[in-house]
Amino acid sequence: MEVVVLGAGVMGSALTIPLAENGNRVKLWGTEFDRRILEEIARTGIHPRLKVEIPKEVELFSPEEIGEAVKGSEIVVIGVLSAGVRSIARRIMPYLEEGTVVITIAKGLEDFEGKIYTMLEVVKSELPEEKRDSISLLAIAGPSLALELAKKVPTSVVFASKDLKAAKKCKEAFETDYYRPILSDDVIGVEICSALKNVYAISIGMCEGMKGQLDVETIDNTRGLLFTQAVKEMGKIAEALGGKSESAYGLAGIGDLETTARGGRNVMFGELLGSGLTVEEALEEMRRRGKGTVEGYGTLPSAYKLVLNLEREGKLQIAKDVPLLRELYLILKGNKPFTREVLQELVLNLTSD
């Protein structure tokens, strides 16, 4: 098959490894921000951030060559960060041919002109009327850190699509013995878990960061409670959106949260808050560490707007169904330090009848 990956960041680039190994024709296109990466791969064969070899067969395309890269591709993977998905979707529209599958791998929500979009909804909203029926859409979700995939750590992900035939085709293109897609037709459920787990990972980090204030070595009891609550709330929101709570109990929910809550920026940001910093101070510290973009923090306002809309439509009750998300929103918006008392209050709130 002919597959193009748009965006030469860590995740997009890592995906070229199983794709090339499977004998597909694989093209990797880089954005303006990826120029140095493309140059390095061309010169050394090694991806500078992944620190692994990109298969020689992968064809590299510069920012100017998006048309050439996309044309003729049966599968188009949008591999940029969530904030860039709409702009890339717009740019590729003229080149999409009938029968193409467009895949998103970014995990986030977009607040666009007052409406909240999942990543596939962003792509869908950019599809011209005449292409709606001939282009298939698929979201990849689940526990999949790029650096691990690039090192062929056994990884299983969810391929979510309304088009089962397209999903099977993609599975065939991607599947190796270390990269195992599982199919799902619950697109909205899978996508919402994917986006929200970053938000909930912040709460796990906040809990961990509280150890100092509580003068304890571990805080795993509270962590277990917050983790369970997070999964439950993702299931509730999935259902309110017409999806299935089972998606929260699968790889896109439990699995990805388990992996995400092991480290990374969302957890680090949460830990800073848990150690007593205000939101502004924590963001400043993240910038100082060169990790200014905290995905979950960016997603939180959209996530909250989404549940507000769902409550307005009578599909969900915020106080009853998503109290952890509400508290997170209030804490992060209120810009007050996350103290022992606030944690205690949160726990009381989550466990009251």
Add this chain to the structure above:
Amino acid sequence: MEVVVLGAGVMGSALTIPLAENGNRVKLWGTEFDRRILEEIARTGIHPRLKVEIPKEVELFSPEEIGEAVKGSEIVVIGVLSAGVRSIARRIMPYLEEGTVVITIAKGLEDFEGKIYTMLEVVKSELPEEKRDSISLLAIAGPSLALELAKKVPTSVVFASKDLKAAKKCKEAFETDYYRPILSDDVIGVEICSALKNVYAISIGMCEGMKGQLDVETIDNTRGLLFTQAVKEMGKIAEALGGKSESAYGLAGIGDLETTARGGRNVMFGELLGSGLTVEEALEEMRRRGKGTVEGYGTLPSAYKLVLNLEREGKLQIAKDVPLLRELYLILKGNKPFTREVLQELVLNLTSD
């Protein structure tokens, strides 16, 4: 209320803290093995393993005084390890009065005369006919490390009982702002998750231990997959036993597995296996470290016998419903090293259609 805790180990002793704080009359009885602990508490006020103060109001009872300790108690907490529950249950029977609630906190299964018992089933089987209707039973499950509870880390647990009135009474006796019981009537579902999470925590440890063999810093993709699968299988077994899969998706399943998989003996034992040791070598190393008892390893044969029985009764298909438990059993029984190939095979097995 008058409450007795039987067993002065870490968990039983930690529970006296919220109990005493609530103004109950609290009695702590020690087994033969607890003599030194009782002496230390009497002498210093501090529990030698918890390293925290046991409330002065807690009355201490020596191994010989089990009758005095139990008599008059409205709530009797059996706080010994799972292997000791039957013997304690037998010893207290003569002293149980009408209306008493007996609570188990041990997490395990017992293979007794060819039948597999949960902890409450052990107690139930020892109840004389005439006491069956007048004694209520309750199991405590969920993420609750004793050392954290003793330090008043916010903790939420499941109080599972068929007798809602008894459960409410216990909740009242135990509940503080840092110890929050949530009620459930799915006794079998909650108990089975409680026992099995120790078994599945071994698989998480095995995964972590594999990092060296795979030459990676983290193995969180595989961890996320195994974690998700473990929860799913606990839900399947709960259902096959007539319980609810929701219990696996709550504090007794997800919550306790999250907490248990953060450390402790089951994980340590798994890590040794993942680093390439055989079962015998790993057990030897655990003994050398003074951690010879690995709860999950002890529970595994009973857990496997249980699913074999369920398969025989047509209530579950082992290969389809609990492949991770099966692989764990085969690996631990086969006594072969856990290699990269075995992990790969396991992942293929879990993710095949």
